Amino acid sequence: MELQLESLDAAALRSAMDGVHRAGMPGLYAEVRAGGEVWLGAAGVADVATGRPVAPGMRHRIGSVTKTFTAAAVLRQVESGRIELDAPIGRYLPTLVPGERGERITVRMLLNHTSGIADYLPYAFPSFAGFPSLLEISPESIDDNRFRRFLPTELIGMGLGAPATGEPGARPGVYSNANYLLLGQLLELVTGTTVERQITRDVIQRAGLRHTGFPAVPYIDEPHSRMYEALYGLIDPPRDYSVYNMSWVGPAAGLVSTVSDLNRFYDKLFAGEIVGDSSLAQMRRTGPVIALDGKTIEYGLGLHKVEIPGHGTFWGHDGTVWGAGTVSMTRADGGRQLSVAVNLVRWNKADSAGVPQPHPIDAALAAFQRQALCGR
Template structure:
């Protein structure tokens, strides 16, 4: 494992750290630096902005409300939030479609960060301390051209869906979604270092987070200080690799939601991720198959400068959570297509090692990466 971590660092990631669990054994490791200026090293216990892994927490909170009868999975979202999704779309799009990304609502990020379409970081810098309201971001997605018909597959991954789910939680619980998720998901799982940020800074030991924007920012710029209102219940959580493994272990063991709710979460459909790949997506959960190592469940996610993946084998006995402090390292070729980078292969080797162990990693060196790839979620 340490050799695989070192390989990711040598390939160009400033810092990488991980926790891997195999039955009752736990391994933690790190390689590289948390700050390229001072040389401060990364450590396995650092806090990280975990991006779209937040979606599993939000989905679990929704399923708890389904169990209590306050939300119906196949009810139209217009029954709950007619002001946010009005008219025919509100009547056609169900809560389940929001959870599994088959609503047809496009992602709002390209509209909140318009310079990204030109390969410019201007929007990232302009929005660093901006306080977005969920309703204004949702409106960007709802008003944009549809990504597909409600319920059609493959679905299209969209952060708009999960901001709506956050507003749905507020509607039915009478408290903020962040407060509900903290009390009923984070605390129920016994997570001590996981939470929604209350300002632009991360509390506790953490790495700087370097964004390359596909070569548009050279050298990569630190975005660890950032107002996360642009993503909220879709991707704002801060956590540790230890906490993520604990959370997914308890979720898949039926201790966060009921077994019947978990079965609903594990009903997958094909969904096009933001990087264009096709993934098996349930209700806030990815399904990841391997050659000979079993089926894994979890999520990955990125925000500006930070990438994380957390996967747990279906039997709960093998887990891995990995964090890196560099994102969007693939520079485009002359046609605009992101080029392969040594980091891609090094991460694939690391993930395979973490999921399958040394022997299986040697036997299956060309297995596909577990992650759905760098996205903007």
């Protein structure tokens, strides 16, 4: 498809970003690309106590945007012949997924969340509005597990031990981090190395990313913001969780990156420089999936599809972990890209029924994203 050349309105982007900060977001930073132009911006503070400002080059926990990296690594192994996309996972991991489920659930079903395996978070632990603490509905339990090292097999077992969310292959699928932890175990089996090293070698380095990786420690090297979790008003004032052991999500949501690295990654991916055209076509085969917040999204193999009427189709992913939120989207023709990071999440306070209520940040952030992706 021919690239649609267009220019960026820096003043409008600046104004819209400032609007998110004024609405209550402590800090956010973004990179927007259109044609050959690049806009980098930041608004607000990285530390509410000291007033240290955010900067667009800061590293950030990107949450489930990690899933695109993991999916690309799996597709690389499909291309090499080590993994069959429609083979049962029980062929590779019979101990982890034994019996009939192992025979019926395929690698593709793990990638597109149609396996029927429950997410270990809301099913293994009591949840709050779909975003649970690790052990109970309390901020204290998040703190209690800040430095806990979870084994992926332990978490996978929790997901498999919970009631199935549906029959293997059935639509709509149900989003599950357990699927991507299983894919991590699959990658380790067929490559003989850790999933972190494999994704680094086969995807991150291939894309030429300099500030993306799986931290081996609970903290982040290089300049970064504090990351504030509000847990729908249960943590007031919001608490910093930029230091956290990310073994609770691993290859499902454990990466750290920058907004510039994310735009580069998706640019390289959609240009066919990480996986081949056939694999990319498989990644873009979508169907309905129920996300953790209960909304239905169009999901492929590690990719979201978003249609914006009058402005085209966009591909990418979003992600949220304790205190950090990220969105990275690229228009189908490659002519427009946005990656944005925010340092406060779950800002919507809940009503007496536990339903998160609208907040001014919602509208302001949507307006910024629309300005970035659509130009108005």
